[in-house]
Amino acid sequence: MIELISANRCIKCDACVAACPDNVFDARPGELPIIARLDDCQTCFLCELYCPADALYVSPFKDLREQVDEQALIARGLLGSYRRALGWRGLKAGGTAGDLSHRLAEPDGTPHQS
Amino acid sequence: MIAVANEGVQLTTDILVLGGGPAGAWAAITAAESGAAVVLADKGRMGTSGATAAVNTAVIDVAPFSASRRQVLKRRLERGLGLARADWIESMVDETHLQLGRLATWGYEFPIDDRGQTYRGHLRGPDYMQTLRRRLHGLRVKLLEHSPALGLLMSDGEVAGGRGVARSGEPWTVRAGAVVVATGGCAFMSKALGTYGLTGDGLLMAAETGAVLSGMEFSGQYGVCHVAATVTKNLIYDWATFTDESGRKLEGEDIFELLARNLPLGPVYAIIDKATPAIQEGLRRGQSNIFLPLDRQGIDPFRQRFPVTLCYEGTVRGVGGLRIDAQGATSVPGLYAAGDAASREAIVGAVSGGGGPNSTWAIASGSWAGRSAATHAARLGRNANERKADPVECAGAPRESAIAPEDAASSISAAQAEMFPLERNFTRDEGTIRDSLHRLDATWRALLTARHVHQDRRLLCRSREAVAMLATARWIYASALKRRETRGIHRRRDHPKLSPAQSWRLEVGGFDRIIVEPAR
Numbered sequence: 001m002i003e004l005i006s007a008n009r010c011i012k013c014d015a016c017v018a019a020c021p022d023n024v025f026d027a028r029p030g031e032l033p034i035i036a037r038l039d040d041c042q043t044c045f046l047c048e049l050y051c052p053a054d055a056l057y058v059s060p061f062k063d064l065r066e067q068v069d070e071q072a073l074i075a076r077g078l079l080g081s082y083r084r085a086l087g088w089r090g091l092k093a094g095g096t097a098g099d100l101s102h103r104l105a106e107p108d109g110t111p112h113q114s
Numbered sequence: 115m116i117a118v119a120n121e122g123v124q125l126t127t128d129i130l131v132l133g134g135g136p137a138g139a140w141a142a143i144t145a146a147e148s149g150a151a152v153v154l155a156d157k158g159r160m161g162t163s164g165a166t167a168a169v170n171t172a173v174i175d176v177a178p179f180s181a182s183r184r185q186v187l188k189r190r191l192e193r194g195l196g197l198a199r200a201d202w203i204e205s206m207v208d209e210t211h212l213q214l215g216r217l218a219t220w221g222y223e224f225p226i227d228d229r230g231q232t233y234r235g236h237l238r239g240p241d242y243m244q245t246l247r248r249r250l251h252g253l254r255v256k257l258l259e260h261s262p263a264l265g266l267l268m269s270d271g272e273v274a275g276g277r278g279v280a281r282s283g284e285p286w287t288v289r290a291g292a293v294v295v296a297t298g299g300c301a302f303m304s305k306a307l308g309t310y311g312l313t314g315d316g317l318l319m320a321a322e323t324g325a326v327l328s329g330m331e332f333s334g335q336y337g338v339c340h341v342a343a344t345v346t347k348n349l350i351y352d353w354a355t356f357t358d359e360s361g362r363k364l365e366g367e368d369i370f371e372l373l374a375r376n377l378p379l380g381p382v383y384a385i386i387d388k389a390t391p392a393i394q395e396g397l398r399r400g401q402s403n404i405f406l407p408l409d410r411q412g413i414d415p416f417r418q419r420f421p422v423t424l425c426y427e428g429t430v431r432g433v434g435g436l437r438i439d440a441q442g443a444t445s446v447p448g449l450y451a452a453g454d455a456a457s458r459e460a461i462v463g464a465v466s467g468g469g470g471p472n473s474t475w476a477i478a479s480g481s482w483a484g485r486s487a488a489t490h491a492a493r494l495g496r497n498a499n500e501r502k503a504d505p506v507e508c509a510g511a512p513r514e515s516a517i518a519p520e521d522a523a524s525s526i527s528a529a530q531a532e533m534f535p536l537e538r539n540f541t542r543d544e545g546t547i548r549d550s551l552h553r554l555d556a557t558w559r560a561l562l563t564a565r566h567v568h569q570d571r572r573l574l575c576r577s578r579e580a581v582a583m584l585a586t587a588r589w590i591y592a593s594a595l596k597r598r599e600t601r602g603i604h605r606r607r608d609h610p611k612l613s614p615a616q617s618w619r620l621e622v623g624g625f626d627r628i629i630v631e632p633a634r
Contacts (some may be wrong), residue, residue: 040310
């Protein structure tokens, strides 16, 4: 579940509010968005991916709350880690050219799960 | 006419597409390319909604006349256990091959494989959906986002639009010459990755117009997942060893059967110890979302075992949905369906289409439905939206009143309690099916007398989701009762063998009284 909107990093762009497929956040004029419906968070990590400021952290646990400490997350390199793994920068998607999933394909070149 | 229908956003268009996953996007693209004006409404955001946006997916990319194409056809027919059809599989892969070529021209960068060739057999979900979104903008498709659909409009026996309420509470109504339902399958809010919004809404809306469903019994489908997490990605477990608490190695041909057999006995662990360094790098640099729940817990899956479970995936990675013809048309005029909202029996038969087949189907069936819907709307001509169109009667609860949130929540829990347990749904028998149906029917009847809340329109979405999931659960088990054999992902403990005499499809529909009938 989404556990952190960093007040230090958030630029109040509301990209997470727009990106969330499940209506978890509420935007507030001039303020940080709030996590309004945590129970509806499906732990899909997409708000984190769409945050250009690396201000969000989605804990991997779908039902359990996790106490998170922003400095510890930063020290472990976890804020923005999904974006970096994919190659997204700022508001720009990217990095599919480096996708090595073809290594997982079958010898005849057809995808592994076709 | 109810006052609500005259408030809020009122639009007229040629085609209304419900759902902004890949199938809906391809339907909107092909309809717009056919010259139609298109509105696409999505419960969330086009680009993050649906099972594809949160994941990576294989896609079947095979060239016409190639050996790979013959191989895919052979394999799918064998795996389909008598219900897959060669002509549908061929149309699907040929359509998809063309469309994947176009995806590259819209900016999706495919990688170069180790043989120096462009590899198009895999799509990275978030990037793929962003590319489709750009294409929709280029074609001036109007997006209604964070705008759940609640029902369809009909005019003289034909579907003529849809209506809903935005998350803000503002109602919307779209009059259209034709509607494409691409709302995905139903995973009963199990939180299997990306599926939370997939609650069978489109199946409900379509069935309310009289549309027929098919293949709903092929739904005993679960994904492998870390016990506390959501990433249901089965691919990685092809390189796994499973052990029990004591460290004893668990054996089995089929990982799902292995897990379903052992999970009731105690914890099961996986370690991805069979992946070579090249495969490990391939997984890391192709399937990075697999590692999110593991890295964040400090687990190295190649060296440490971690506890796994099976998470229900319903009809999203099962088979059933709205019955469509080869043009994407449902049994109701003006109503088309695509992607996981449609039955995939013709391409996967009785087995899961998770991974390559479903994503390939989304592209092909979306393209078919978009073109056919555009043709239908064009045939109606300019005056189509001057037809008198009325909202379709809602099943389960009156149209403009939401079930109280606590009643919706308890109905959803009631459906989940019948759908999630392995002993009810991974394998089934006449006793468990009848027992589940009995309780689901009682919950359905209770809905009709549930307390209603009128003042807050924002509650309507969850209310309709509850109705949709209950209806879907009942279609699933009513179909499962009728198929007295084991075939693919319909596993009957009391009929453990495939019965060649039952090589039919089962069509299902209705609400208060559900009807199931065999069809060839």
